[in-house]
Amino acid sequence: MxxxxxxxxxxxxxxxxxxxxxxxxxxxxxxxxxxxxxxxxxxxxxxxxxxxxxxxxxxxxxxxxxxxxxxxxxxxxxxxxxxxxxxxxxxxxxxxxxxxxxxxxxxxxxxxxxxxxxxxxxxxxxxxxxxxxxxxxxxxxxxxxxxxxxxxxxxxxxxxxxxxxxxxxxxxxxxxxxxxxxxxxxxxxxxxxxxxxxxxxxxxxxxxxxxxxxxxxxxxxxxxxxxxxxxxxxxxxxxxxxxxxxxxxxxxxxxxxxxxxxxxxxxxxxxxxxxxxxxxxxxxxxxxxxxxxxxxxxxxxxxxxxxxxxxxxxxxxxxxxxxxxxxxxxxxMDLLEDRSQPAEVLAVQFSEDLAPATFEVAARLRRAGIATVVYPREAKMKKQLQFAQKAGIPFVVVIGEDEKSRGTLQLRDMEKGSQQEITIEEAIRIIGAVVSEETGQ
RNA sequence: GUGGGUGUAGCUCAGUUGGUUAGAGCGCCGGCUUGUGGUGCCGGAGGUCGAGGGUUCGAGCCCCUCCUCUCACCCCA
Missing domain, CATH: 3.30.930.10 (Bira Bifunctional Protein; Domain 2)
Incomplete structure (x- = not known):
């Protein structure tokens, strides 16, 4: 065949x-x-x-x-x-x-x-x-x-x-x-x-x-x-x-x-x-x-x-x-955006043990109307960041042991290359502002 | 539908008058780098050469048929 x-x-x-x-x-x-x-x-x-x-x-x-x-x-x-x-x-x-x-x-x-x-x-x-x-x-x-x-x-x-x-x-x-x-x-x-x-x-x-x-x-x-x-x-x-x-x-x-x-x-x-x-x-x-x-x-x-x-x-x-x-x-005419993913955020799966914490953050982002994907398996950070970069996902959040115990997350802006440790409420506000600016254009 | 091209790795393409085991770049996977992407270096996987038949000691290369895509005509979005 x-x-x-x-x-x-x-x-x-x-x-x-x-x-x-x-x-x-x-x-x-x-x-x-x-x-x-x-x-x-x-x-x-x-x-x-x-x-x-x-x-x-x-x-x-x-x-x-x-x-x-x-x-x-x-x-x-x-x-x-x-x-x-x-x-x-x-x-x-x-x-x-x-x-x-x-x-x-x-x-x-x-x-x-x-x-x-x-x-x-x-x-x-x-x-x-x-x-x-x-x-x-x-x-x-x-x-x-x-x-x-x-x-x-x-x-x-x-x-x-x-x-x-x-x-x-x-x-x-x-x-x-x-x-x-x-x-x-x-x-x-x-x-x-x-x-x-x-x-x-x-x-x-x-x-x-x-x-x-x-x-x-x-x-x-x-x-x-x-x-x-x-x-x-x-x-x-x-x-x-x-x-x-x-x-x-x-x-x-x-x-x-x-x-x-x-x-x-x-x-x-x-x-x-x-x-x-x-x-x-x-x-x-x-x-x-x-x-x-x-x-x-x-x-x-x-x-x-x-x-x-x-x-x-x-x-x-x-x-x-x-x-x-x-x-x-x-x-x-080259007028297409190069985004292969609808997601605004990639949630890094730091380890299998931390998957529940990551899922919880992802769910809260989605409830705030922010499209989020979780990396589907434990993998090196480098690999996960590469995925986000290639797919054109603008933000990455990382929840590791330290962040989990502090009740925070790392929010990385892929375009700027900057990163900050903040609470999820702050993250939602920052991402939400960028997203609405994009769609407002 | 008619006429002309085209088809080799996921993609773009090399491949000599037919001659051992078919190559490159990009991409992919892994490593250099056990909590951080884009650059660099090293390694690896991946091909019934569009399909089938024929000619030949031998075919990616020549011939035939079919398929695909493509250009022109026709028509249209």
Whole structure:
């Protein structure tokens, strides 16, 4: 037997998991701070719930099989379709409905750097409000999440479906070549204007003069979002759909600015994001330091999707954050803390005879809310201190014969290398102060 | 899914035209140091060379198949 993890799946060892957990808690806290409660749904759904939602290509990526009761089931592919199912199944839910969900999803894709077959998604969605306020709320949350993760160098690139529609019309396209055209537009950054002209020219029905106008508009759309929006209005304002999209984005910008989150938000008419189901605002987030890493947080407005099971159109907008990809990115950017242990204190086990005294101290520290580990066997002090140092545990307490008889302990600050003999009450006060300072940052 | 790389100790990697018993650095364990970490010195453990098959007197090295990871395309978190 070959002992190994499935292709595209991975283990997170405790040290990594501790770091990933810290990220997840930060994300969760931001979501709840904006008034979003959690939702949990099963990993498995009936296949028919998922089929027909992701297009032909997406469907092939489903993990689908028959369970022991011969039911046709599949692992969830995202968190949006399960949300739609929940809304249709639970009539008691009222609008507007906010929820976040942090859970693994499965896609049988070919794995690559930053791309896995099992990965954690963090979704927030707001259902039941097609307003600039709802749109802006997503950008505000997205920006807050990135900052909470300690990332400041990022751009949320924002576009609107209506702009894209107008650009397609300008290029002379009806619905026929739209998808292909938008896909190329999305890659414009990467392939450059010449390759874009070249490849776009192959789409049937394309208007070459129109393509030049599109290029001119898109390439001029850099810098201040207000100005970009103004230039878009000058160029596309005669198109009714574009005009209303621009008006909407202007309102969204007002609200984002009022929230103090405008710095990282950029209007960018080349963001095509997806295909079919987006109906309004769309956005993708890129890291300044790792632009080639792909989008780490994206989403948009999809007014047709959430209501698909209930038959009625429910306006909805959401964000999806790929925490595993972001984790890899943060690791590459060297933003991770190096702590392999959640403990703040190591209690040295001086000798087996003194173990009860050590356990008593450990228990009192824990009751004071200080995470404490006891070295699990009698060993040389050097060894125990080395363990604390390698694990990044900031404090060590030592209870030897002398300390025990005096009712004190030795408190060693591993970073400073200083040590003092004090009572446990004093130790709790000192450690507690340092810990709350750390977590307060 | 298509095409190209890759795989040797826990990690990063050497390994000559195919030739005895496969190496280094880091890490790990022990000692110098019987109540005190980071540096130093000494010693030690650890490898079916990704797996299976083939060619050869002889394979880590050559050939085939599979697996893994990875790069590009595609798509996406």
């Amino acid at each position: 070959k002992v190994q993890c499935l292709k595209g799946f991975r283990d997170y060892l405790p040290e990594e998991m501790l770091q990933k957990d810290r990220m997840l808690r930060a994300v969760q806290q931001v979501f709840e701070c904006h008034g979003y409660p959690p939702l949990m749904t099963p990993a498995l759904e009936y296949s028919e719930i998922l089929l027909g939602k992701y297009g032909e290509e997406g469907e092939m990526l489903l993990y689908r099989f028959r369970d022991n009761g011969d039911r046709d089931v599949a692992l969830r592919y995202d968190l949006t379709v399960p949300l739609a199912r929940v809304l249709a199944e639970h009539g008691e839910i009222t609008m507007p409905f906010r929820r976040y969900q942090i859970a693994p999803v499965w896609r049988a894709e070919k794995p690559a750097r930053g791309r896995f077959r099992e990965f954690m998604q963090c979704d927030v969605d707001l259902v039941g409000a097609d307003t600039a306020a709802a749109d802006a709320e997503m950008l505000v949350i997205g920006s807050a999440v990135m900052k909470a993760l300690g990332i400041s160098g990022f751009r949320i690139r924002i576009n609107h479906r209506g702009i894209l529609g107008a650009l397609c019309r300008l290029a002379g396209l009806s619905s026929a070549g739209e998808v292909e055209f938008l896909r190329l537009l999305d890659k414009l950054d990467k392939i450059g204007a010449d390759a874009f002209r070249d490849q776009v020219g192959k789409i049937s029905g394309i208007d070459e003069a129109g393509v030049e106008s599109v290029l001119k508009i898109v390439l001029a759309s850099t810098g201040d979002s207000r100005q970009v929006l103004q230039r878009l209005e000058d160029a596309l304002g005669s198109d009714a759909e574009a005009a209303s999209s621009i008006e909407r984005m202007r309102k969204v910008l007002d609200l984002v600015e009022a929230s103090g989150a405008a710095q990282q938000c950029h209007i960018d008419p080349s963001i095509a994001r997806g295909l079919s189901y987006y109906t309004g605002l769309v956005y993708e987030t890129y890291l300044d330091e790792l632009p080639g890493f792909g989008s780490v947080m994206s989403g948009g407005r999809y007014d047709g999707l959430v209501g698909m099971f209930s038959g009625k159109d429910l306006p909805a907008i959401g964000i999806s954050l790929g925490i595993d990809r972001l984790f890899s990115a943060i690791k590459e």
